[in-house]
Amino acid sequence: MTSIDVRDLSKEYGGRRAVDQLTFSVRSGRVTGFLGPNGAGKSTTMRLVLGLDRPTSGAATIGGQAYAALREPLSQVGALLDARAAHGSRSARDHLRALAASNRIPVRRVDAVLEETGLATVARRRVRTYSLGMRQRLGIAAALLGDPEVLLLDEPANGLDPEGIIWIRTLLRRLAGEGRTVLVSSHLMGETAAFADHLVILGKGRLLADTPVQEFIHARVRPLVRVRTTDTAALDDLLARHGLDASRDEDGTRTVRHARVDDLGRLMAEAGVPVLELAAQDATLEEAYLDLTAAETEFTALPQET
Numbered sequence: 001m002t003s004i005d006v007r008d009l010s011k012e013y014g015g016r017r018a019v020d021q022l023t024f025s026v027r028s029g030r031v032t033g034f035l036g037p038n039g040a041g042k043s044t045t046m047r048l049v050l051g052l053d054r055p056t057s058g059a060a061t062i063g064g065q066a067y068a069a070l071r072e073p074l075s076q077v078g079a080l081l082d083a084r085a086a087h088g089s090r091s092a093r094d095h096l097r098a099l100a101a102s103n104r105i106p107v108r109r110v111d112a113v114l115e116e117t118g119l120a121t122v123a124r125r126r127v128r129t130y131s132l133g134m135r136q137r138l139g140i141a142a143a144l145l146g147d148p149e150v151l152l153l154d155e156p157a158n159g160l161d162p163e164g165i166i167w168i169r170t171l172l173r174r175l176a177g178e179g180r181t182v183l184v185s186s187h188l189m190g191e192t193a194a195f196a197d198h199l200v201i202l203g204k205g206r207l208l209a210d211t212p213v214q215e216f217i218h219a220r221v222r223p224l225v226r227v228r229t230t231d232t233a234a235l236d237d238l239l240a241r242h243g244l245d246a247s248r249d250e251d252g253t254r255t256v257r258h259a260r261v262d263d264l265g266r267l268m269a270e271a272g273v274p275v276l277e278l279a280a281q282d283a284t285l286e287e288a289y290l291d292l293t294a295a296e297t298e299f300t301a302l303p304q305e306t
């Protein structure tokens with residue numbers, strides 16, 4: 001099983017640290033979501049892993065080896081960094097055939113990945129006529145061409161329509177299910193929660209979190225319960241008597257903090273407060289992420305001791 005290992009990795013551009021002493025591992029058999037605000041250093045880290053840039057210090061390895069030392073890189077590591085990379089004047093098929101020929105990949109893989117990415121029917125069209133979503137699919141086809149164990153995909157859902165988003169989600173889950181190592185950067189929190197098992201989160205080039213998705217959400221977002229009744233006065237009274245804090249929506253719904261559906265249901269039944277709706281509100285990755293980045297901003301905004 002091949003892991004990606006980043007150790008004490010730093011990259012400076014003109015004295016500014018884009019990546020700052022980063023250490024984390026990406027394990028096989030799961031999809032790792034790579035998150036962070038714009039400029040956090042995600043693409044730079046991916047480029048360093050792929051040997052496209054040289055670290056200022058530290059190292060990044062794949063299966064214990066630097067990318068440059070891999071004997072058949074495309075058959076070991078597939079990457080999507082920039083969907084515009086393909087030649088516009090070539091057809092998707094020719095682009096993939098050239099890539100296969102120069103990397104000693106059997107040509108039958110070309111048809112397999114065209115099929116897999118839904119491009120088979122447009123494979124003879126010039127790439128310049130492709131939409132952003134089609135180019136994105138072609139970039140993913142190129143990443144899959146060598147049937148690699150490790151995949152690094154920078155914003156693969158970019159430009160995809162809703163059907164394409166469901167397709168990429170299913171593809172990522174399948175690749176991880178086959179035991180591959182899958183690192184995927186994204187800006188879309190809802191999407192990341194739908195396909196990732198694990199998260200690596202960066203902020204200003206540093207590691208902010210390296211955690212399973214569900215643990216991250218539960219550790220950062222407190223449970224909420226939505227409740228609606230015909231007798232809001234009785235409900236408010238009940239909540240106040242039990243010291244339960246709630247926000248009030250205009251339609252009479254109350255969102256109760258630090259509460260459990262079972263406890264609140266029992267209290268309402270005992271007090272004879274009619275229940276129209278009672279439901280746990282699932283915390284989202286977006287909420288947990290915003291909580292983390294807010295804490296980080298607070299931390300960085302603290303006055304420096306002199």
Ligand SMILES: Nc1ncnc2c1ncn2[C@@H]1O[C@H](COP(=O)(O)OP(=O)(O)OP(=O)(O)O)[C@@H](O)[C@H]1O
Nearest residue numbers: 013017018019036037038039040041042043044045
């Ligand atoms: N070739 C370069 N020369 C100078 N600065 C660079 C270079 N590449 C990246 N940077 C800087 O490094 C920082 C990290 O950029 P990077 O693209 O890795 O972030 P990112 O997390 O991928 O952001 P985004 O989500 O916007 O793609 C930014 O401040 C960026 O301006």
